Amino acid sequence: MTPVSPRPSTPVIRTLDDSDLPDWLRVMCTGFLRPPVVPKEEVEIRLAGMDLDRAQGAFDDGRCVATFRSFAQRISVPGGASVPANAVCNVTVAPTHRRRGLLGTMMERDLRAARERGDAAATLISAEYPIYGRYGFGPATWVTEWEVETARTGLSARYAGPECGGRVDLVDGAAVRELGPALHERLRTLRHGAVDRGERWWRFATGDLPRHGRTWTEPFYAVYRSPEGRVDGLVAYTADDVWEAKRPLCSAHVRDLVAVSPAAERALWHFLLTIDWITKVTTGLRAPDDLLPLLLPDPRAARVLTHADFLWLRPLDVPALLAARSYACPGSLVLEVSDPQGLAGGRWLLEAGPDGASCTPTRRPAELVLDVGDLGALYLGDESVLRLAALGRVAEESPGAAARAEPVLRTAARPWCPDIF
C-alpha cells in the first residue's frame, strides 16, 4: 500500500496517462456505486475509447480521489444541422473528498478548454438536478417513460402488417451494427437534441463489447422496412418470463427504438404490444411528445412511469449556436446573456427566419436579459421564454419582448436525446 500522510492534503488535479487508468476507474466505479475492482480487460476497452488529454483526475498522496472526462460530440439542432459539443461524463468525487471544490475546479478547466477549441456548447446527463446549474448548464431536453398494459390498448395482433404497409423482421446484433448507424443518423436530421453514436456505441449496445459490472442479456431485435424496402425503424427489447397460475404475466422492456417515419413508429409499437404472453411493455426513455399513447385506441393503457429533465446544455459560443438552428417563425431579438464564468456572455442580435438565421454582437439596447443556463434550457426550443419571464429568470427590457420571442424560439416537436453518456 502507498504510505498515506496523517494530515489532509490538497489534491493535485491533472490529466491522465495510461498507468493512471486502473486507479481512476476504481474511483469512478466507487462514485457510481459499481463494483470497484475493474478487470484488466475493461481497463483495455476503456483506454481504447478515451482521449486521455480530456480526462482529469484529482490525486491525493498519489491516489486518485476524483474523476472527470469529456469527449467530442455532435448534437442535432432544430432544422436538422448538428453543432460540435463538449460532452461531459464520468464525473465522480470519492465520498472521502466531497464538497471541497474538486468538481468545480475540473469543470472550470474543461469548459475553458472546450471554449478555446471552438465547441458551440457543452452537454451532459445530470445525475441530480441541483449539481450543474451553477456551471451554466440548463435542462434542454426531457424524457418520458410509459408502461403499457397490452390487454387495454385495443390493438389487435392481426392488423400490424397490412395496416402499416411494409414489414417487420427479427434480426441479430450483427445486422443492427450494420443497419443501425445510418438509420440513427437519419433520425438526427429529423429530431433535434439527439447526439451522435459512434461505432463503439453500437458495439456496446449489441454486446460486442462488454460493460463492467453489468450482466449482458442478449435482446431481441426487429427492423421495420417500408413498402419501398427502406429500413425505417429498429427496436431492441428484452423480455422476462413470469407466469402465475398457468397464465403468462411477462413484460417486455424497450432498450432502443429508432423510427424515422410515423409508419415505422406505428408498426414497431404495434409489433411490441401484440407479442403473445407479453402483458406489459415499458417503453424506455422517449420524447415527451412521442406518438405512442395516441397510437393506441385507448391512450390510458399507457401510464407515465417517469417524466424528467434529461440532457443539460451549456452554451459556449452563443452566435454559433443561435445561427446553427432554424426558426419556424421569423423574428429579430436582442438578447443579453450573462455568464458569471466569463465564457459566453455578451449582447447579440438574432435575426431569425425559417431558412436560416444570423446572430451578431450588437450595441442596440437589450430586449431580453437572461443567464447563460437559461439560454441553454431555451436553445432547443423546449422551454418557454414566457414561463422563465414569469419566474423572473428572463428580464424583459422591452415590453412584450418575451411574447415576441416565444414563437421564434419554440419548436413544434420537442427535442429528444435518447442516449445516456
Ligand SMILES: CC(=O)SCCNC(=O)CCNC(=O)[C@H](O)C(C)(C)COP(=O)(O)OP(=O)(O)OC[C@H]1O[C@@H](n2cnc3c(N)ncnc32)[C@H](O)[C@@H]1OP(=O)(O)O
Ligand atoms: C455528467 C455526470 O457524470 S453526472 C454524475 C455526477 N456524479 C455523481 O452523482 C456521483 C456521486 N456524487 C459525486 O461524486 C460528487 O458529490 C459530485 C461529483 C456530484 C460533486 O463533487 P464535489 O467535489 O463534492 O463538488 P464541489 O465540492 O465542487 O461542489 C460545488 C458546489 O456544488 C454543490 N453540489 C455538489 N454536488 C451536489 C449535489 N449532488 N446536490 C446539490 N449540490 C451539490 C456543492 O454543495 C457546492 O456548492 P457551493 O459552491 O455552494 O458550496
